[in-house]
Amino acid sequence: MEITIKKSYEDMSKAAANIIADAIRQKPDIVLGLATGSTPLGTYKELIRMHKEEGLDFSKVTTFNLDEYYGLSKDHTQSYYYYMHKNLFDHINIKEENIHIPDGTACNVEDYCSKYEQQIKECGGIDLQILGIGTNGHIGFNEPAEKLFASTHLTDLTEDTIKANSRFFDSIEKVPKKAITMGIGSILKAKKIMLLANGKNKATAISHLINQNYITTKVPATFLKTHNDVTVILDEEASGFNKNCCKDCCKE
Ligand code: F6R
Numbered sequence: 001m002e003i004t005i006k007k008s009y010e011d012m013s014k015a016a017a018n019i020i021a022d023a024i025r026q027k028p029d030i031v032l033g034l035a036t037g038s039t040p041l042g043t044y045k046e047l048i049r050m051h052k053e054e055g056l057d058f059s060k061v062t063t064f065n066l067d068e069y070y071g072l073s074k075d076h077t078q079s080y081y082y083y084m085h086k087n088l089f090d091h092i093n094i095k096e097e098n099i100h101i102p103d104g105t106a107c108n109v110e111d112y113c114s115k116y117e118q119q120i121k122e123c124g125g126i127d128l129q130i131l132g133i134g135t136n137g138h139i140g141f142n143e144p145a146e147k148l149f150a151s152t153h154l155t156d157l158t159e160d161t162i163k164a165n166s167r168f169f170d171s172i173e174k175v176p177k178k179a180i181t182m183g184i185g186s187i188l189k190a191k192k193i194m195l196l197a198n199g200k201n202k203a204t205a206i207s208h209l210i211n212q213n214y215i216t217t218k219v220p221a222t223f224l225k226t227h228n229d230v231t232v233i234l235d236e237e238a239s240g241f242n243k244n245c246c247k248d249c250c251k252e
Contacts, residue, residue: 001210001224001230001231001232002230002231002232003210003231004232004233004234005234005235005236005239006234006236007235008235009042009198009199009235010042011235012042012196012198012233012234013040013041013042013043013045013046014046015233016043016046016130017043017046017047017050019128019194019231020032020043020194021056023192024057024058024061025056027127028057028059028060029061029062030060030061030062030127030128031064031120031123031127031128032061032063032064032126032127032129033065033066033126033130033131033182033187033190034065034066034084035065035066035130035140036065036067036080036083036084036132038132039196039197039198040130043130043196044088045087048088048091051091051092056092058094059093059095060098061094061098062098062099062123063098063100064101064116064120064123064126064182065080065084065101065102066129066139066140066141066181066182066187067080067102067140067141067180067182068080068101068102068103068179069104069176069178070104070154070176070178070179070180071104071178072104072105074104074105078168078169078174079104080101080102080104081101084099100116100119100120102152102181104176104180110154112180113151113153113180114151114152116152116180116182117152120189125189125190125191127190127191127192128190128193128194129187129192129193129194130194130196131187131193131194131195131224132195132197133195133197133205133206134161135160135164135201135202135204135205136158136205136219137205137218137220137221137222138158138161138220138221139187139220139221139224140181140183141157141181142181142184142220143156143157143158143161144217144218144220145218147217148183148223149183149184149185150184150185151186152180152181152183153180153181154178154179155178155179155180155181156178157175157176157177157178157179184223187224191229192229192230192231193224193227193230193231194233195209195230195232196233196234197232197234197235197238198234198237199235199237199238200237200238202234202238203238203240205219205221206232206234206240209221209222209224209225209232
C-alpha cells in the first residue's frame with residue numbers, strides 16, 4: 001500500500017486528480033470507478049479545470065459509480081446521479097452512455113444488481129477505483145457488519161452513516177435508510193484503487209487501515225490490505241499526523 005500525506009485538502013485533491021489524469025492519458029478508454037460525498041469534490045473540480053484548460057479528454061472514458069441511495073430518483077438533489085452530473089459530468093466531455101450509476105428506483109433489485117456487475121465485467125472491469133472512507137470505516141456503502149457482501153447489493157445504512165450524511169439533507173428523517181452499493185469483492189476486482197481521506201474525523205478509520213495488521217468486517221476498509229495496488233492519499237489531519245507532537249509516531 002502506498003501512502004501519501006499532503007498538507008491540505010487542496011493538495012490531496014490535486015495529487016488525486018493528477019493520478020486520474022495520468023491514467024486517462026495513458027489509457028483514453030479507461031474504466032473509472034467513482035465515489036461521491038465531500039471527499040472527492042476537490043478532485044472533481046481539478047479534473048474539470050484540467051479538461052477546460054489543458055484539454056483532458058473524457059470522450060472515451062467509462063465510469064461506474066460505487067453506490068446510490070435506494071428510493072431517490074435521478075432528479076432528487078441528494079441523489080448521487082444528481083451529484084455526479086452537477087459536480088463532474090456536466091462540465092466534461094464524457095458521453096452519457098458511458099456513465100453508470102446504480103438506479104435508486106430499480107424494482108427487481110437483485111436482478112438489477114447482477115446486471116450492474118455484468119456491465120462492469122463487459123466493460124473489461126474497473127481500471128482505477130476512487131474511494132472515500134466513512135468515519136466508521138465503510139467503503140462504498142459496505143457498512144461494518146458480521147458479514148460483508150461480495151458483489152453489488154441492496155444494503156441497510158447504519159445509524160452512523162445516516163447521521164454523518166444528514167448534513168446534506170433538510171433533516172435526519174429525510175436520509176434514505178438503504179442504498180445500492182458495489183460489494184467488497186466488486187471493489188477489490190479493480191486493477192488499481194485510490195482511497196482519499198481528509199479531516200480528523202477520518203483518522204481512526206485510517207489508522208485501522210494503515211497502522212494495524214488485521215482485516216475485520218467491523219472496519220470494511222481493512223479488506224483493501226488484500227489488494228496489491230492501493231494508493232492512499234491523506235491530508236495531515238486524516239493521517240493522525242500532528243506537527244506539534246514530540247513523539248516519534250507523529251514525526252515526518
Ligand atoms: C460515496 C461513498 C462513501 C463515501 C464515504 C465518505 O459514494 O462510497 O463510502 O466515500 O461515506 O463520505 P464523505 O466523503 O462525504 O466523508
